[in-house]
Amino acid sequence: MRPYPFVPLLLLALQGCTSPGQPAGPLEPLLDSIERRLDIAEAVALHKWDLRQPVQATARERQVLESVRRAAPEHQLDPDRAEAFFSDQMEANKLLQYSALSSWQLQQRSPSTQRQDLHQQLRPRLDRLQAQLLEHLALLDQHPVPRCAHVLARTLAQRTDDPVRHLALVRATGQLCGKP
Known part of the structure; x- marks a missing residue:
């Protein structure tokens, strides 16, 4: 029987392929942080429900985006990308x-879930997540994921069976694989 010298090379090459169960490098910690931010949405909605406030908070969004722009250079991020x-x-x-x-x-009626104060509990969590998200976004930009859009779509499909949650993840990552 004749040896096939290319078989070990083929096996080595296949080990480098990303399979559905493998982490997608810097993408995974970023998606984890994105999900932690999304996990806060219901608590924010409960606060707004109880106080009969609209979901849209333009002034607050403007503050967050200005803060993100100021913090972006500390993370070696372009302010436009971070915003x-x-x-x-x-x-x-x-x-x-x-x-x-x-x-x-x-x-x-809303759920009987214990309420959290938006200003004292939820916003400080969101602020901490902001720094983590910027850090993870910078890592992704410094170490781009090959075939990012494909890997991202596959990874998001594996993260949840809830269609609304999946749509939120798709929305949160809409520009992630674009040019940094």
């Missing part, structure tokens, strides 16, 4: 808030 990314995060969060509010309107 676009955070705009996507806020839109995804609002998508979940609108969905929750619609569900509660349909049921004519």
